[in-house]
Amino acid sequence: MELIDFIVTALLLGGTFFFTTATLGLIRFPDLFTRLHATGKGDTLGIGLILTGLAIYLGPSPTTIKIMLILIFVLLTSPVGTHCICRAVYNQGIKPWKKGG
């Protein structure tokens, strides 16, 4: 049980680190496309790590199946949502941010 607790804690802390990175990018970056670049990857990886850790913590049970279902669904739909927003804004004629102009 000791080793499993350490593994689960490491996975949870790693996921929290990626969530914090995504939040930092969302606040600090200058443009929509750069913000999507930060949040699209950081959120997907963060929720993947945290839900994997919780599935290991719970062991084989029906709840683990539900958590893996949420994980598969989010891994499929989070990049799709990011791509939807990015395509909608790019079709409005918004140019991506460039340094110095």
Add this chain to the structure above:
Amino acid sequence: MINMHDVFNGIILILVLNVFLCIYRAVMGPKAWDRVVAINVIGTKTIVIIILLGLVFDSLYFVDVALVYALFNFMLTVALSKYIEFGTL
């Protein structure tokens, strides 16, 4: 020996702090699409917070709520991006 409930409580605290930082972008965002991105990020964090709260409270029915919340989050993002692109639903 690690007390897992303390770990879950700490993770929930950090994630709620992150949500408040995202609310800054959702309120102050210069354009509508910045707010859409902020709402999407807040929804993803909320799924994790709901599952962790279920583990802290020893009530595993919270996972079903999180599953439905993930569905609604995706629907919200697609509908708002369609509204931005075409001006109507």
